[in-house]
Amino acid sequence: MASITILLDKCTGCTLCVKSCPFGAIHMANKKAVIDMAKCTLCGACVETCKFAAIEIKKDGGPKKDLSGYKDVWVFCEQKKGVIQSISFELLGEGRKLADKLGVKLCAVLLGSGVDAGVEELSHRGADKVYLVDHPALKSYQDDPYTEVFVRLAEEYKPEAILCGATTIGRSLVSRVAIKINAGLTADCTELDVDPKDRLLLQTRPAFGGNIMATIITPNHRPQMATVRHKVMKEAAIDKTRKAELIKKSYPEEVFKSRTKLLDIVEEIGETVNLSEADIIVSAGRGMGGKEGVALVGELAKALGGAVGASRSAVDADWIPYSHQVGQTGKTVCPKLYIACGISGQIQHLIGMQSSKVIVAINKDPDAPIFKVATYGIVGDVFEIVPALTREFRRVLNK
Amino acid sequence: MNIIVCIKQVPNTTDVRIDPVTNTLIREGVESVINPFDAYAIEEAVRLKERCGGKVTVLTMGPPQAENALREAISLGCDEAVLVSDRKFAGSDTWATSYTLSAAIRKIGDFDVILCGKQASDGDTAQVGPGISAHLDIPQVTYVKKIEEISSDKARVERMTEEGYDVIETPLPCLFTVVKELNTPRMPSLKGLMRAKSAKPLKWTAEDIEADPAALGLDGSPTRVVKIFTPEPRKGGEMLQGDTADIAAELAELLKDIVI
Numbered sequence: 001m002a003s004i005t006i007l008l009d010k011c012t013g014c015t016l017c018v019k020s021c022p023f024g025a026i027h028m029a030n031k032k033a034v035i036d037m038a039k040c041t042l043c044g045a046c047v048e049t050c051k052f053a054a055i056e057i058k059k060d061g062g063p064k065k066d067l068s069g070y071k072d073v074w075v076f077c078e079q080k081k082g083v084i085q086s087i088s089f090e091l092l093g094e095g096r097k098l099a100d101k102l103g104v105k106l107c108a109v110l111l112g113s114g115v116d117a118g119v120e121e122l123s124h125r126g127a128d129k130v131y132l133v134d135h136p137a138l139k140s141y142q143d144d145p146y147t148e149v150f151v152r153l154a155e156e157y158k159p160e161a162i163l164c165g166a167t168t169i170g171r172s173l174v175s176r177v178a179i180k181i182n183a184g185l186t187a188d189c190t191e192l193d194v195d196p197k198d199r200l201l202l203q204t205r206p207a208f209g210g211n212i213m214a215t216i217i218t219p220n221h222r223p224q225m226a227t228v229r230h231k232v233m234k235e236a237a238i239d240k241t242r243k244a245e246l247i248k249k250s251y252p253e254e255v256f257k258s259r260t261k262l263l264d265i266v267e268e269i270g271e272t273v274n275l276s277e278a279d280i281i282v283s284a285g286r287g288m289g290g291k292e293g294v295a296l297v298g299e300l301a302k303a304l305g306g307a308v309g310a311s312r313s314a315v316d317a318d319w320i321p322y323s324h325q326v327g328q329t330g331k332t333v334c335p336k337l338y339i340a341c342g343i344s345g346q347i348q349h350l351i352g353m354q355s356s357k358v359i360v361a362i363n364k365d366p367d368a369p370i371f372k373v374a375t376y377g378i379v380g381d382v383f384e385i386v387p388a389l390t391r392e393f394r395r396v397l398n399k
Numbered sequence: 400m401n402i403i404v405c406i407k408q409v410p411n412t413t414d415v416r417i418d419p420v421t422n423t424l425i426r427e428g429v430e431s432v433i434n435p436f437d438a439y440a441i442e443e444a445v446r447l448k449e450r451c452g453g454k455v456t457v458l459t460m461g462p463p464q465a466e467n468a469l470r471e472a473i474s475l476g477c478d479e480a481v482l483v484s485d486r487k488f489a490g491s492d493t494w495a496t497s498y499t500l501s502a503a504i505r506k507i508g509d510f511d512v513i514l515c516g517k518q519a520s521d522g523d524t525a526q527v528g529p530g531i532s533a534h535l536d537i538p539q540v541t542y543v544k545k546i547e548e549i550s551s552d553k554a555r556v557e558r559m560t561e562e563g564y565d566v567i568e569t570p571l572p573c574l575f576t577v578v579k580e581l582n583t584p585r586m587p588s589l590k591g592l593m594r595a596k597s598a599k600p601l602k603w604t605a606e607d608i609e610a611d612p613a614a615l616g617l618d619g620s621p622t623r624v625v626k627i628f629t630p631e632p633r634k635g636g637e638m639l640q641g642d643t644a645d646i647a648a649e650l651a652e653l654l655k656d657i658v659i
Contacts, residue, residue, distance in 0.1 A: 039462075041489050048627075167561065175529035176533040176539070179533035179534055187493075187523065207522055208521055212627055213630050261569070265563070266564050322580040360650065372634075376636055388644060
C-alpha cells in the first residue's frame with residue numbers, strides 16, 4: 001500500500017507544506033510537519049512544494065512498465081451528422097504543438113458513416129495521419145461500438161497521448177476507454193504541455209469549482225489521455241496544401257454491436273447557438289423578472305450572434321429550459337464574452353462562467369457579487385439597459 | 400427492482416473560501432454535503448422504487464465521516480447503505496475509484512439500475528460513473544434527463560446533448576448518470592429522519608470487497624497530481640457610468656474586437 005512519510009532529519013519546519021495542502025491534513029508539532037492520515041489523500045501537492053525533499057510518497061507500483069512502444073499524439077475528432085465539430089479543430093491546434101515538442105506525428109481519429117470527406121478537412125487542419133473507421137453503426141455516437149473500436153485502434157497503434165473534447169460524447173466515451181485500456185485520464189483540462197525529457201503530458205485543470213488548479217501527470221501508464229474544455233485552445237489554421245496519410249480500418253461485425261439503441265435525436269436549440277461552443281453568451285438571471293425579461297436577453301444575444309444562458313433561479317422559475325443553465329448544476333462555459341443581465345453572482349453561478357475572457361455585468365444592486373468578477377460593470381435598470389445595448393449593437397453590426 | 404445509487408460527500412461550495420494571505424483553500428469550518436448532482440440520483444432511485452417496487456441501496460466510498468451522507472440518503476428514502484472505507488483507498492484517481500465502487504457493487508450483488516450524479520462538484524470529472532459501467536461491463540447512458548419508460552428488463556431514457564436530447568433504449572442492468580432536469584428532490588420525511596437515525600450502514604474494507612490491492616488507491620491510479628496552485632483571483636474591473644445611451648455606446652466600443 002502506498003504511504004507518505006516526513007523525513008524528520010530533512011524537515012526544517014518551514015511550514016510551506018502546511019499551506020500547500022488542499023485538504024488541511026498537515027500541521028506542525030515540535031517544529032516538524034505532521035500528517036493527519038485521516039485527511040491525507042496522497043495527492044502529492046506537499047511533495048512538490050517542499051524545498052528540502054523532506055516528504056516522500058512511496059508507491060507499491062510493481063515493476064516499471066515498458067512505455068517505449070508508444071508514440072504519436074491522437075485527437076478524437078467528434079462528428080455529428082457527418083459534420084466535424086469545432087472542438088476537434090481546437091484539439092488539432094493544441095495537439096500540433098504537443099506533437100512537435102515530442103517530435104512525433106499528430107493523428108486524427110474519425111469514426112462515422114459516410115464521413116470520407118472529413119479526412120481532407122482534418123488534413124487541412126494539421127493531421128499527419130487520419131485513422132478512419134467508417135461503418136453504419138458509427139453514424140451517431142453510441143457508447144458500445146465507439147468504445148470497442150477506439151479500444152482496438154489504441155491497442156494496435158499505441159499512441160502516447162490522446163486528446164478528446166470535454167463534450168457529452170467525449171466524456172462518455174473516453175471515460176470508458178481509459179478503464180478498458182488501463183490508461184490515465186484527466187478531465188476538463190484548460191492547459192496542456194509536455195515534458196520532452198520524460199515524454200510526460202502535463203495536464204492542468206481546475207478543481208473545486210475553479211478555486212484551485214491542479215497539474216496532473218500519468219507517469220507509468222500509456223496512453224496519457226485528457227479531455228479538454230471548449231474554447232480554451234486555439235483552432236488549428238487551415239492549410240489546404242496539407243495531405244494526411246489515411247489509415248482506413250475495418251473490423252468484424254461483432255465489434256459494432258450496441259446494447260443500447262438510439263431511437264431518436266431531438267434538436268431543441270433552434271435559432272440560438274449551442275451554449276458550450278458559443279463565443280458570446282448573454283445570460284438572464286432573477287433580475288429579468290420573468291419570461292418577457294428573458295426575451296429581452298434573447299434579443300441582445302441574437303443581435304450579437306450569441307447564445308442565451310441563464311442562472312439557476314431563472315431556470316427554477318421556469319422562465320427558460322434547463323439546457324440554458326450556467327453554473328454548478330448546469331454548464332461550465334468559457335466564451336470570449338459573457339454578459340450577465342440581472343444576475344447577482346452566487347458562487348454556484350460564478351463557478352460556471354468566471355473563466356470567460358471578458359465579463360460584462362448589468363445589475364441594479366451595486367454590491368452584487370457579480371461585479372467582483374466583471375471586466376465591465378453597469379449599475380442600473382436591466383429593462384432599460386439591455387434593450388439599449390441591443391439597439392446599439394444592431395446599429396454597430398448593421399443588423 | 401434493485402437500484403444502487405452511488406454518492407459522494409463533497410465540501411459545500413458556498414463555504415469554499417480562499418485565504419487571502421496564503422492564497423490556499425480554507426477547509427476549516429467547511430460543511431460536507433451530498434454532491435448536488437447525486438441528490439437527483441437519490442430522488443430518481445426512490446421514485447423508481449415507488450414506481451416499480453424493490454429496494455434502493457446507497458453506496459459511497461470515502462472517509463468514516465462519509466457515513467453522514469449515507470444517513471441523509473436514508474432520510475430521503477433509500478433503504479440500505481454501504482460505506483467502503485479503507486486507508487488503502489487514499490490517493491485514488493477516477494480509475495481506482497470506479498474500480499473500488501464496482502467491486503463493492505459486485506459484493507452488493509443483484510442490481511437492475513445503477514444511478515450516479517453526472518459529476519461531483521469538487522472534482523468535476525464526470526468520469527467515475529462511466530468508469531463503473533466499464534469495470535462492470537454493463538451498458539451506460541450518461542446525462543440522463545428523463546426516464547420515459549422502465550420495465551424489468553429494459554428502459555427508454557432521454558440523454559441530454561449539446562443540441563437537445565437523444566432517446567435511447569437500453570437493456571437492464573444499466574448505469575445512468577443524471578442531470579438536474581430529471582426531477583426535483585424531496586425534503587426528508589419525519590419517518591425518514593427517524594430511520595436515518597437508527598440505520599446502521601454496512602462498512603466494508605478493501606478486503607471485504609475482495610479488491611485487488613494493486614488496483615487500489617494511489618498504487619492503482621494511473622494519474623498523479625504533481626502541483627496544486629491557486630489561480631490569480633479575478634478582479635472587478637471598470638464600472639461604466641453615465642446615461643444609458645452613453646454606456647451602450649461606450650460598451651460597444653470596448654467590445655468591438657470581440658463582437659465584430
